[in-house]
Amino acid sequence: MKKIVTLTIDGAATRAPKGTTVLDAAIEYGICIPHLCHIPNMTDIGACRLCIVENIVDGRSRITTSCTLDVQEGMVIRTNTERIRHLRRNIAELLVAQAPNSRAVQDMAVRCGVKEVRYPFRNDDCILCGRCVRICSDMWQARAIGFIGRGAERRVGFPFGDRPAYCKECNSCVDTCPMTIAPCEGSMKPGEAHLCGGCESQLSMASGAQEAMCVMCRLGEGFKCSRYGWQ
């Protein structure tokens, strides 16, 4: 029997089994925290930083990603303060500037309040969220792809550059990638600094998700959350 802890998220007393993350606990309660690199039941690495929350410890607020923060008894979490919204908007802006043609990232940015991107676009088509790397290692135990290099040089690739035999070409990495949706044909063109948010992105992995689920919780699914309603 798992131990249950009680914590407060945005003022609501919530209960969650010990060992779950704050993000999972919040989603379970219908409290939506935007996230991108998180995939349910897989190791979280805190790469995209979108799911940042304020963790109030001894009256001092510490900002950390909720996907890597385990629930603890008596924890006080704030997911939607002015400061968090501001930081989240800036982070989403950084991400969308890196991959402006991904509908998933674009929509996410608009949801987080990005109206204008203040940086020149770079069409890198990868934001290094690591969803592909983790689905390969965690779900299929294959480890056929991984991160290579560090800093600005970091990229996803095969070991030593060649596709190894233990890659079963299962396509999970492609399915889970937020970039694999057809590029936006509309107002979002390289060099254009305005996001319309009009696209309805569809991820093949998320297409089986339940109707009522919030988009932040199921990347790409319909945008029905009232809190982050149309801007």
Place this chain on the structure above:
Amino acid sequence: MPTVKNATALEKLSSPESLEALRKDIQARSRQTKITVTMCGGTGCCASRAQDVMDALRTEIKKNRLEYDVRVRITGCHGFCEQGPLMIIDPGNVFYCRLKPEHAADIVSRTLAGGEVIEDLLYTDPVTGRKARTESAIPFYRAQDRQLLSLNKLVDPLSIEDYIGAGGYAALAKALSGMSPAAVLEQVKKSGLRGRGGGGYPTAKKWAECAAAPGEEKFVICNADEGDPGAYMDRCLLEGNPHLVLEGMALGALAIGAQHGYIYVRNEYPLAVRHARAAVESARAAGLLGGNILGSEFSFDVDIARGGGAFVCGESTALIASLEGKVGEPRPKDVHTVVQGLWDKPTTLNNVETWANVPSIITNGGAWFASKGTKGSKGTKIFALTGRVKNTGLVEVPMGTSLRTIVFDIGGGAPEGREIKAVQTGGPSGGCLPLSMFDMPVDFDALREAGSMVGSGGIVVMDDKTCMVDVAKYFLTFLRDESCGKCSTCRLGIDRMLEIVTDITEGRGRLEQIDLLMDLAGTVAAASLCGLGKTAPNPVISTLKYFEDEYRAHILEQRCPAGVCRSLIEYSIDAHACTGCGTCARACPHGAISGGKKQPHVLDASLCQKCGICISSCKFGAILVA
């Protein structure tokens, strides 16, 4: 030859009493040595050909048949790297500097054999012009309080006997004969020692949390993955006095209840790796590491692990991942390493300098240590003084010493009559402080309040020829290359900040970019995963805070006030000052300068690459930068 025996021949010490007996024996033997020549064999002096001087000296000693009277001791860094290679001759404590191999014959025949002091080799005070005979007469040393560094010149890092002779392992013996782990912890708590690696976290608090953490198996780690540009105090300590670090780690392990320790040292410090390995081996052979140390119940052993050259592995969680054989990337620190560290076991990780401070705290008591320094920061701190200052080197001063004392009294001010404008403290994650703040006491809290940090203790001095926007650009470039890239804010945020700063230095800056820069800096600082990202915007924030006028000059007037940013400067020749000597024309690799003999020369701006070679070649100051 009355010098020390080979360390491996040392008998295993079985009790604190046998250690004391050995110490007396070593001291008695060293008193029989007539002359001791101490030569700095640190990296700085070795770079100035200290090895050649040593070889020449040894040959000369042999030639003069003095090998039975003279002991040559090669030690770690003495700190005054600017003047290297350095030598101290005892008796008399005669201090020679800037030695060359050809001086060896004179030193042996006149000083060692004749007892004469060679005036030419003494240090000359650039202000008074007076010669200084001993270290204590040199202003650089006089203004310091060298608690840790002064041991370096007494100890050959490869000889455990030297260290024991200098009072080494007395603290461990004291702790093992009657002090409980709690009593050791209590002394450290009383001392008020704070982590020297950068964060300034109270050491005793860290140890107490680790001691209280559940689990039988615990670890201590010494972080010697020093990577800040310009900082080398950890290198100097580990190279020069590795046993001091080992003793500190053993004391920490005793207080915490750890059985095993690691020294994580970067592979780019080959001498530190070699000396640390030799120290561990000789300490094991002497029974000062391993099972039942000095006949007690306490067992502790240390291994050396080499880092793979990643700056981020100086961060505790990344270091631990690297030690475990994983990719050196940080993890979130919501559960601290004192509870779940190496192999998920409670782990105490401290910096080299922190460990090195522990033995003297146990020997002299915590109150002695706490008597130095300021209210919040106790003891002494080693700073690496580099940049545009006369006396570069390692400086150890009590916490709370003003920047003015460090830069002007010890450092001797700027060379060539330039004007000092700012200092950059704390490495790439630190900040820049202007001259107007030089009276501020240097301690953890004051620097943090001013927007900088003590960090590992690097102090880079900047004069009026340094462009602060360029400084921000330099550190951002460093951090972009050294960020692990795991989290988006650090990877993309630093890259974007660099993009903006580059725009500004190349004349494409817009005024609204200053606000964007501040906004972005705040985001990176707040939302990044590890300490590297959280402190990465400091160079930008502090230069913007204190030198916004320079940013504005770049953007609004397309002008670099210091004449550094190449896109914004033009070279020209002052026709009145130019004598037509032709030196610059010959020196210019791009053929941009021309002119007749004894006629003022002309610089073709379309060919000029702004490399600055002409400036350094001109004796008349005729090359203008605007």
